Every structure is written in C-alpha cells, then in structure tokens.
Amino acid sequence: MKLLAASEFSLEDLTAAYNQTRTDYLIPMPMNPNRLHEYMVLYDVDLQRSCVAVEDRAIVGLGMLGLRPHEGWITRLGVLPEGRRRGVGSAMMDRLIGYSLAENATTMWLEVIKGNDPAHSLFLKYNFQPTRELIVARRPPRTMRSVSSILAARKINYLQHEEVIDLHCSRTERMNWLNAVATMNNVRRITAKTIDDDEQDPVHEVPHLSGIRVEFQNGTEGWVSYQATTLQLKRISVEVLHGDSTQVTADLLGIMHRLHGTQDAIVENIPDDDEWQGFIKAGYFEVFRRIEMALDLSSFDR
Amino acid sequence: MKTILQIEDNFANKRLVERVLEPHGYHLLHAADGQTGIDLAFQELPDLILLDMGLPDMDGQTLVSVLRESTELALTPIVALTAWPQEIAGEMAIRYGCNGCITKPIDVNDFPAQIARYFDV
Numbered sequence: 011m012k013l014l015a016a017s018e019f020s021l022e023d024l025t026a027a028y029n030q031t032r033t034d035y036l037i038p039m040p041m042n043p044n045r046l047h048e049y050m051v052l053y054d055v056d057l058q059r060s061c062v063a064v065e066d067r068a069i070v071g072l073g074m075l076g077l078r079p080h081e082g083w084i085t086r087l088g089v090l091p092e093g094r095r096r097g098v099g100s101a102m103m104d105r106l107i108g109y110s111l112a113e114n115a116t117t118m119w120l121e122v123i124k125g126n127d128p129a130h131s132l133f134l135k136y137n138f139q140p141t142r143e144l145i146v147a148r149r150p151p152r153t154m155r156s157v158s159s160i161l162a163a164r165k166i167n168y169l170q171h172e173e174v175i176d177l178h179c180s181r182t183e184r185m186n187w188l189n190a191v192a193t194m195n196n197v198r199r200i201t202a203k204t205i206d207d208d209e210q211d212p213v214h215e216v217p218h219l220s221g222i223r224v225e226f227q228n229g230t231e232g233w234v235s236y237q238a239t240t241l242q243l244k245r246i247s248v249e250v251l252h253g254d255s256t257q258v259t260a261d262l263l264g265i266m267h268r269l270h271g272t273q274d275a276i277v278e279n280i281p282d283d284d285e286w287q288g289f290i291k292a293g294y295f296e297v298f299r300r301i302e303m304a305l306d307l308s309s310f311d312r
Numbered sequence: 313m314k315t316i317l318q319i320e321d322n323f324a325n326k327r328l329v330e331r332v333l334e335p336h337g338y339h340l341l342h343a344a345d346g347q348t349g350i351d352l353a354f355q356e357l358p359d360l361i362l363l364d365m366g367l368p369d370m371d372g373q374t375l376v377s378v379l380r381e382s383t384e385l386a387l388t389p390i391v392a393l394t395a396w397p398q399e400i401a402g403e404m405a406i407r408y409g410c411n412g413c414i415t416k417p418i419d420v421n422d423f424p425a426q427i428a429r430y431f432d433v
Contacts, residue, residue, distance in 0.1 A: 035395075241370070298400060
C-alpha cells in the first residue's frame with residue numbers, strides 16, 4: 011500500500027472513493043463532484059496535503075486535510091471495506107499529522123459522528139482529546155407559521171455579505187471549523203469558482219451570505235446569518251447580543267423562517283447550549299451529534 | 313399497473329428493489345440523483361416514491377420538501393429508504409412528511425408487503 015497526494019487524482023475519482031468509504035457508514039452522506047469541490051473550497055482542504063491510499067492500483071482509503079493559519083483539520087477520512095484492519099487508517103493519520111506539523115500548525119481538529127466507535131478509538135490512540143459535542147439539526151419548511159417574532163421586532167436591518175462577515179469577526183465564542191470566519195469568507199470563493207473564464211458570466215449563481223440584525227420591542231437584540239439557496243437555508247449562525255439566549259435565538263430564527271418559508275433548513279455543528287434550546291423552540295430537531303476532538307501539536311518535534 | 317419512482321444512487325440497491333418488486337406487477341422508474349428524481353416525479357406523477365435519503369447532489373429531506381410543496385405530489389406516498397439508524401431515520405421521515413421509512417438492507421421477503429401497505433391506505 012502506498013500513499014499518494016490527493017491532487018494526483020481527479021475530482022471524480024476522489025468523489026467515487028469517498029462515496030465507497032461511506033457505503034456502510036453510520037450516517038451515509040454521499041457526494042457528487044460539485045458538492046465535494048464546494049466542500050474543499052469552503053473548508054480550505056489542501057489536496058496536495060491530503061492523501062489517497064492505493065493498493066494494486068485501486069484506491070483503498072482517503073484522508074483530507076484542511077489547513078488554516080496554525081490549524082489543521084482532518085476530514086473525509088475513510089477506508090474502503092477491502093482495505094480495513096490493515097493499518098491504512100493509521101498510515102493516513104500519520105501522514106496528515108506530519109503535513110500539519112510541516113505547516114507549523116499548533117492544533118489539529120477533527121469531528122467524529124457520535125457512535126462511530128472504531129473511528130473514535132483510532133483518534134484517541136493518536137491522543138486527540140474530545141472538546142465538545144456538536145449538533146447537526148434540521149427544520150422542514152413551514153414547520154411553524156407564527157408571526158409573533160415579526161410583531162415583537164422593533165427594528166430589522168437586512169445585512170449583506172460583508173456586513174455578515176464583520177459580525178462573524180466580532181464573535182468571541184470559539185467556532186467549529188465549519189462555522190469559523192474563514193469558512194464564511196469562503197462562501198464568496200464558491201461563487202467565484204463558478205464563473206466561466208471564457209464567458210465571464212455566472213454559470214451557476216451561488217448566493218452569498220445574508221443576515222438580519224434585529225432589535226426587539228423588549229430591548230433584546232441579536233443577529234442571524236445564513237446562506238439562502240433556492241431549496242435550502244444553510245450555514246446558519248445566531249448571535250444573541252442582549253437578552254435571554256434561548257428566546258432571542260428562537261425569535262431571530264422565527265423571523266428568518268418567515269422570510270424564507272419554503273426552504274428546508276440545516277444547521278451544523280452547534281454546541282448543546284441555551285442557543286440550541288432556541289433552535290428547538292423554532293422547530294429544529296436534532297439529527298445526530300459529532301464529537302469535536304483536538305490534538306495539541308505544540309510539543310511535537312518538527 | 314402501479315408506478316413506483318425509485319430515487320437511489322446505489323446501482324446494486326436499485327437492482328435489488330427492481331428484482332423484488334417487478335414480479336409483483338409494479339412498473340419501476342429510476343433516478344440516480346435528486347434533480348433527476350424531481351424532474352421524473354413531476355413528469356411521470358408516480359403512484360409511490362421510494363426515496364434514498366442520502367443522495368449525492370441534494371439531501372433527501374430537501375427533495376421531500378420540494379415534492380410536498382407542490383400541488384401535484386403533495387399527497388403521493390413517499391417512503392424513505394435509508395441506511396440511517398431507525399431512530400434517526402424514522403423521526404426524520406415523519407417530520408419531513410414521508411409516509412413511512414424502511415431501513416436498509418431491505419428484507420426481500422417482507423419488502424413487497426411493506427410497499428403494498430402504502431397503496432392500501
């Protein structure tokens with residue numbers, strides 16, 4: 011078995027390999043090449059520092075590495091059924107940690123779906139430590155049609171992409187890799203990637219981030235940002251500035267869903283805290299949990 | 313003859329469902345991704361939709377939302393067919409307006425009767 015840089019493979023090959031690693035996964039979430047491309051752009055996946063395990067010319071494993079200043083993020087790590095229990099996963103972990111050290115990362119992050127015990131055990135073996143549980147939740151369209159949130163609002167400011175980014179930069183809580191400022195910034199890069207160089211026309215318009223900042227009649231205040239595609243609201247983030255976290259979160263989401271009543275909604279990797287209770291009040295339900303894990307690289311030899 | 317639209321990206325799963333259901337007199341249509349599934353659903357107006365919740369181009373939940381928003385397919389039985397754990401898949405299916413949920417791997421002996429029940433309602 012040898013490890014090759016993922017950049018040596020086509021997006022189609024990587025997508026097929028990824029899908030095969032997930033055929034018997036706890037929560038199978040297949041992708042197509044467009045989705046994988048978007049994923050790589052959003053989360054700063056570096057294909058030259060991601061690896062593909064190959065045996066007899068066949069792909070048996072895949073591991074991707076996201077890189078941001080001082081941080082690495084292991085993702086899409088998986089081994090095809092025929093490659094399991096033969097050290098493929100460990101070999102890819104060694105390689106990805108090595109790349110992160112070479113890039114002067116001081117911390118590595120990853121998430122594992124709660125209940126995926128083999129993967130969790132592998133990461134513990136590499137001294138990754140659990141930091142928190144994160145929730146993936148959804149809300150079908152037209153779950154609630156209350157107007158109370160709108161009526162409770164005193165002032166609603168509609169925010170453009172740059173204003174949303176500014177608000178994200180002011181957040182004090184540590185965000186998960188998926189919801190970090192760098193991810194939100196990258197939403198614009200997805201749009202840029204879809205411009206046809208020859209025609210200079212958008213091939214497929216991917217919406218930027220939108221947001222609303224709301225002052226309520228009772229003095230509470232907060233904002234919610236999101237990416238509104240035709241069918242789905244995603245990359246939803248809420249920040250409560252004044253007032254009860256649960257109620258203000260629910261009110262902000264209530265207004266957002268009033269504005270986007272027909273879209274399905276997904277929120278990924280949010281902590282189990284008071285704001286999550288606000289999501290529940292707004293009609294969201296938990297689908298599954300991920301365990302966020304971190305590896306401190308500061309004491310490693312480089 | 314009842315028409316079933318199967319939206320499923322895994323070819324082996326698709327063939328298995330065909331082999332199990334076709335002898336029972338169903339006409340099966342197939343879409344390998346969500347967008348094709350939506351197009352076929354509106355074009356053919358099937359009697360039942362078997363939907364894999366994990367599709368490569370869009371989430372199955374989003375697809376159900378689209379179908380349920382329409383007047384043409386609002387009442388068409390949609391059955392989620394998924395490898396997700398039952399406790400997750402079951403609630404997901406109900407919340408999104410599916411008529412039921414069958415977890416993979418399917419029981420080939422029981423599957424035709426499971427499907428027939430949705431036509432009896």
